[in-house]
Amino acid sequence: MSVDPQTDFLEQLGEYRYGFQDPDVSVFKTRKGLDEEVVRQISAMKGEPEWMLQFRLKALNHFLQRPIPTWGADLSNLNLDEIVYYVKPAEMAGRSWDEVPQTIKQTFDRLGIPEAEQKFLAGVGAQYESEMVYHSIQEHLEKQGVIFLSIEDGLRQHPDLFKQYFGTVIPIEDNKFAALNSAVWSGGSFVYVPKGVKVDLPLQAYFRLNIANIGQFERTLIIADEGAQVHYVEGCTAPQYTTDSFHSGVIEIIVKKGARVRYTTIQNWSTNVYNLVTQRAIVEEEGTMEWVDCNLGSKVTMKYPSCYLMGPGAHGEILSMAFAGPGQWQDAGGKVIHFAPHTSSKITSKSISKGGGRASYRGLLKVYKGAEDVRSNVVCDALLLDPQSRSDTYPYIEIDEQDVTIGHEASVSKVGEEQLFYLMSRGLSEEEATTMVVSGFIEPLVKELPMEYAVEMNRLIQLQMEGSIG
Amino acid sequence: MSDELIIRNLRVSIEGKEILKGVNLTLPKGEVHAIMGPNGTGKSTLAYTLMGHPAYEVTDGEVIFKGQNILELEPDERSRLGIFLAFQYPVAIPGVTVANFLRTAVNARRRAQNPEDKGIPIPEFRKLLKAKMELLKVDPSFAGRYLNDGFSGGEKKRAEILQMAVLQPEIAILDETDSGLDIDALRIVAEGVNALRGENLGVLVITHYQRILNYIRPDVVHVMMDGRIVETGDADLALHLEEHGYDWVREKVDNGTPA
Numbered sequence: 001m002s003v004d005p006q007t008d009f010l011e012q013l014g015e016y017r018y019g020f021q022d023p024d025v026s027v028f029k030t031r032k033g034l035d036e037e038v039v040r041q042i043s044a045m046k047g048e049p050e051w052m053l054q055f056r057l058k059a060l061n062h063f064l065q066r067p068i069p070t071w072g073a074d075l076s077n078l079n080l081d082e083i084v085y086y087v088k089p090a091e092m093a094g095r096s097w098d099e100v101p102q103t104i105k106q107t108f109d110r111l112g113i114p115e116a117e118q119k120f121l122a123g124v125g126a127q128y129e130s131e132m133v134y135h136s137i138q139e140h141l142e143k144q145g146v147i148f149l150s151i152e153d154g155l156r157q158h159p160d161l162f163k164q165y166f167g168t169v170i171p172i173e174d175n176k177f178a179a180l181n182s183a184v185w186s187g188g189s190f191v192y193v194p195k196g197v198k199v200d201l202p203l204q205a206y207f208r209l210n211i212a213n214i215g216q217f218e219r220t221l222i223i224a225d226e227g228a229q230v231h232y233v234e235g236c237t238a239p240q241y242t243t244d245s246f247h248s249g250v251i252e253i254i255v256k257k258g259a260r261v262r263y264t265t266i267q268n269w270s271t272n273v274y275n276l277v278t279q280r281a282i283v284e285e286e287g288t289m290e291w292v293d294c295n296l297g298s299k300v301t302m303k304y305p306s307c308y309l310m311g312p313g314a315h316g317e318i319l320s321m322a323f324a325g326p327g328q329w330q331d332a333g334g335k336v337i338h339f340a341p342h343t344s345s346k347i348t349s350k351s352i353s354k355g356g357g358r359a360s361y362r363g364l365l366k367v368y369k370g371a372e373d374v375r376s377n378v379v380c381d382a383l384l385l386d387p388q389s390r391s392d393t394y395p396y397i398e399i400d401e402q403d404v405t406i407g408h409e410a411s412v413s414k415v416g417e418e419q420l421f422y423l424m425s426r427g428l429s430e431e432e433a434t435t436m437v438v439s440g441f442i443e444p445l446v447k448e449l450p451m452e453y454a455v456e457m458n459r460l461i462q463l464q465m466e467g468s469i470g
Numbered sequence: 471m472s473d474e475l476i477i478r479n480l481r482v483s484i485e486g487k488e489i490l491k492g493v494n495l496t497l498p499k500g501e502v503h504a505i506m507g508p509n510g511t512g513k514s515t516l517a518y519t520l521m522g523h524p525a526y527e528v529t530d531g532e533v534i535f536k537g538q539n540i541l542e543l544e545p546d547e548r549s550r551l552g553i554f555l556a557f558q559y560p561v562a563i564p565g566v567t568v569a570n571f572l573r574t575a576v577n578a579r580r581r582a583q584n585p586e587d588k589g590i591p592i593p594e595f596r597k598l599l600k601a602k603m604e605l606l607k608v609d610p611s612f613a614g615r616y617l618n619d620g621f622s623g624g625e626k627k628r629a630e631i632l633q634m635a636v637l638q639p640e641i642a643i644l645d646e647t648d649s650g651l652d653i654d655a656l657r658i659v660a661e662g663v664n665a666l667r668g669e670n671l672g673v674l675v676i677t678h679y680q681r682i683l684n685y686i687r688p689d690v691v692h693v694m695m696d697g698r699i700v701e702t703g704d705a706d707l708a709l710h711l712e713e714h715g716y717d718w719v720r721e722k723v724d725n726g727t728p729a
Binding site (some may be wrong): 416417418420421422423424425426427428429430432433436437439440441442443444 | 521522523524525544545546548549551554555557560561563564565566571575576578579582616633637
């Protein structure tokens with residue numbers, strides 16, 4: 001049977017480009033569903049210390065007791081019994097791409113990861129199903145003491161550092177899905193940047209789900225020691241299936257005195273993935289944490305990156321971008337909690353809804369008593385591309401201190417007939433004109449991305465817009 | 471094929487109310503025509519209709535350019551055919567720089583001619599934009615600003631003329647380009663238009679006041695009243711209107727003298 005490559009190409013135009021699937025090459029899977037036995041199996045597969053098994057079991061117990069949250073996006077169709085919680089894709093993680101099994105390597109080649117690594121990254125981690133299959137960092141950084149390992153290798157090779165911080169930023173009891181992740185976590189990165197070391201190029205982790213009906217529960221721990229700097233980028237894609245898959249990560253970040261961390265997400269899951277992620281940073285004195293959170297894909301996303309500003313002079317910034325197309329619900333936003341005086345924060349949210357998609361901004365800004373001289377600004381803008389789409393804003397602000405300066409602005413706009421007419425009068429088609437208004441709308445956020453990602457983001461937006469006008 | 475824009479018996483309604491009641495006008499390339507008239511006589515309706523604004527409903531007539539009735543074309547198709555409208559109130563497109571916008575517009579034109587076109591190479595585009603900005607004495611920082619976002623009235627009008635210079639239309643309609651400009655800004659904009667004048671460009675200057683015509687000297691002046699062209703003459707007609715107002719034209723129309 002032959003496939004005409006031309007037709008094949010045309011069919012893919014304007015559709016999700018990352019939806020290809022590979023055969024199931026996994027070497028081990030737990031059975032469907034979750035109970036104590038499954039958790040013990042995962043722990044045994046990883047050869048973990050006893051304290052970690054106990055941590056997992058305690059988390060499982062908490063997860064089972066806690067109800068599914070109903071205050072946010074619709075999770076009523078999420079069937080947790082139908083999911084396989086652990087899939088081991090290969091025997092071991094490689095430090096060179098040659099050690100990665102051929103089928104899996106081809107996938108990452110198609111996604112352009114090894115190419116990007118050579119061009120503009122300081123290190124790359126690649127996760128396939130439940131395990132990291134590749135992890136590598138530039139030698140000169142390793143020599144300076146920078147650690148960039150899979151989370152499992154982090155636990156094995158640096159047990160004391162690991163135990164000191166793991167689970168301290170996001171405790172088991174934080175929420176139902178953080179508890180679930182704590183019970184079945186697998187994969188993710190362990191990053192440590194020593195005092196004063198600045199990692200100039202980004203470290204990137206790439207997450208790929210391949211087979212249907214599985215869950216991915218990556219767990220990442222990033223520690224930037226005093227005065228250190230690092231930028232960590234995560235990207236994710238999956239094939240399109242008719243049944244749902246599940247991704248629930250936990251990201252814990254510790255920003256020490258005067259350190260600076262930026263964490264950028266380009267979430268582009270296929271639209272059958274539930275994406276429920278907990279991300280939080282603890283920021284000490286004079287430290288800076290920046291979340292750049294771009295949510296384009298998934299069926300449902302619930303994700304509110306947080307900054308806990310613990311020390312005087314700490315600064316937290318959240319740039320959140322969500323694109324909700326047909327059948328998608330993006331419930332995104334951010335949280336900043338000011339515990340200390342002279343701290344400052346900024347939340348900027350931009351959402352776009354199209355074709356009946358639903359985007360919500362959900363945010364919390366809290367200032368505790370005694371946190372004097374706090375400055376914070378929250379801006380959320382929504383853009384609706386048609387009358388079927390929906391945008392909601394839930395900005396919670398709790399201030400227990402007098403001496404604060406808080407700003408809050410929200411706006412909802414529609415792509416106006418006058419804007420389209422104006423652009424079309426210069427020769428742009430309706431689709432090009434709409435795309436131009438949308439890319440202008442997210443420009444303040446895209447310009448914060450490193451150039452390569454900004455280009456990628458503009459391309460993704462164009463893909464989302466293609467074929468959107470009848 | 472004709473090198474003229476021919477408007478025949480054009481009737482246009484907006485929300486059921488007839489505004490243009492049979493407009494006839496021929497604009498050859500190489501000429502500058504002015505349309506003058508009191509407020510509310512349909513001058514801007516004519517401008518928007520020629521460009522294809524969806525709110526204006528054409529009930530009769532045709533507009534022929536290059537052998538086609540352009541009323542059947544979408545606004546972007548009209549633009550790519552060579553028609554340009556300098557807006558009275560250009561809208562802001564936040565986040566899109568003047569340069570990025572113009573490059574996209576140039577590429578849309580190139581692709582219309584050749585679907586395989588890969589777009590204008592960036593160095594070539596930079597050169598083009600720089601040359602046009604120098605010609606129109608526009609500050610280089612303009613290219614990096616977001617289109618019409620926070621622009622003053624004068625800057626908006628200059629941005630319109632810059633777009634016209636880059637897109638090189640064959641028929642340009644200037645809709646009340648003089649409104650809201652002080653005399654210096656008006657002179658700069660008019661100089662820009664004059665710099666673009668030539669045998670490949672026909673210009674339709676729509677204005678309420680004569681003063682812009684001191685700077686852009688028209689070949690033909692039309693007077694529009696109550697949805698029709700009621701008087702046509704040479705540049706002196708504009709001066710006459712400046713001196714005597716529109717009442718004498720109105721009287722002539724009311725007495726049934728044909729225009």
